[in-house]
């Protein structure tokens with residue numbers, strides 16, 4: 001190993017850890033990824049049972065250019081590892097047994113739908129999208145790839161002007177109502193905000209950039225499921241020399257003279273020059289002695305977490321015609337459900353829910369003539385989770401689903417597994433059982449997010465959905481890239497001193 005090559009540990013193998021490991025290995029460092037679970041991929045693991053292949057976590061492939069940029073930096077393309085299908089319809093939104101929006105892939109047809117729904121709907125959407133596109137471009141050009149270590153990174157006068165344009169100080173809830181009156185169009189435009197782990201009332205108008213991605217860039221499916229992206233990233237990392245050590249949880253990060261010098265795992269102790277935590281931030285901090293932590297338990301308690309969720313992975317031994325690939329059930333109030341997540345956290349009275357049926361696109365994920373269903377209900381992080389509660393909600397969701405689809409489903413289920421708060425905690429060391437990290441509220445954006453550097457231990461870094469830029473697969477890729485650059489900077493500085 002030359003002086004410049006360092007021995008680097010990455011804790012956790014989610015998208016952020018995988019991305020970071022590859023960038024570091026490309027710089028010539030020796031990189032080892034430690035993963036507590038037997039599978040790589042973090043929240044994007046796969047469950048294979050009775051001929052069904054369930055993606056356990058993410059299912060919406062948005063912002064395709066972030067994936068292209070990621071692989072492009074290694075002179076690769078996503079298609080070197082997986083193929084994409086554009087979904088058409090992109091998704092369906094059900095408002096009642098008879099009312100639904102089938103959102104077409106064609107942008108022209110989306111404009112037609114808006115015109116049918118509201119007077120001058122297409123014109124209003126054009127105006128909305130023009131702003132959303134500007135926000136998307138400005139964010140990607142000037143903000144999203146910043147390490148956000150200090151407000152000074154954002155202090156150029158042009159950024160202040162842009163902050164106004166970006167609608168940072170206005171809520172999404174207000175922003176959308178400036179354009180549309182139709183309750184159904186508002187719901188359609190508000191739904192992507194749920195991906196940011198917040199409610200339209202606490203997320204800045206900036207995030208209409210998500211609508212731009214959802215409606216203009218399209219909704220895609222990686223053939224074979226999200227696990228194919230994980231395999232692609234793992235195989236790229238392996239080509240670059242990254243070593244993976246699975247089923248090896250890290251128990252302690254040892255600090256000597258204010259430097260992380262070693263990690264202790266279930267199988268041994270290893271010395272490293274740099275340590276990156278891509279495991280849930282709050283948990284990663286517990287691997288350190290208290291004196292070296294960035295934040296106190298009080299800090300974490302005050303943070304607004306994205307929701308957790310109750311999920312059912314279901315195998316159904318018949319075809320259900322009324323399902324599309326992505327199905328959103330908005331037959332109850334989004335505001336009420338959001339309040340039950342953020343304002344008065346409790347198991348929801350009238351939940352909204354989502355059903356993914358990838359067998360509509362991909363025959364490989366279910367036995368012939370069967371459907372693969374992933375039913376998800378958002379839920380506040382930190383609540384009680386019992387078998388009895390899960391079963392009660394299974395009954396409630398199935399009753400609604402059978403009514404809304406007009407199909408008998410329960411009697412055709414031949415595989416069922418539930419997944420909820422306790423599983424997120426046990427499987428990913430997730431704080432309060434959160435599913436997607438911190439909510440992207442204004443007070444938890446950019447330099448106000450947990451820092452990607454440890455302020456007391458200079459060779460210790462954090463990446464992933466709890467730090468910048470935020471929750472979601474594309475942000476996790478970006479986070480891994482940002483932290484690898486920060487490590488490069490640190491090493492250049494450190495190298496020049498010895």
Ligand SMILES: Cc1cc2nc3c(=O)[nH]c(=O)nc-3n(C[C@H](O)[C@H](O)[C@H](O)COP(=O)(O)OP(=O)(O)OC[C@H]3O[C@@H](n4cnc5c(N)ncnc54)[C@H](O)[C@@H]3O)c2cc1C
Pocket residue numbers: 011012013014015016017034035036037041042043044056057058059060061062248249250251278279280283309311427428429435436437463464465466470471472473474476
């Ligand atoms: C149900 C669900 C649906 C989602 N849907 C979408 C979607 O459709 N589209 C989208 O873009 N995003 C979606 N997301 C969000 C997205 O999946 C996450 O934001 C992203 O995968 C987070 O990646 P990460 O690298 O930050 O963390 P993680 O994926 O959580 O990876 C962290 C890893 O660290 C490991 N770890 C923890 N502690 C230790 C330890 N002590 N030692 C070793 N390893 C440890 C964990 O096992 C895990 O593998 C969804 C998430 C969930 C849960």
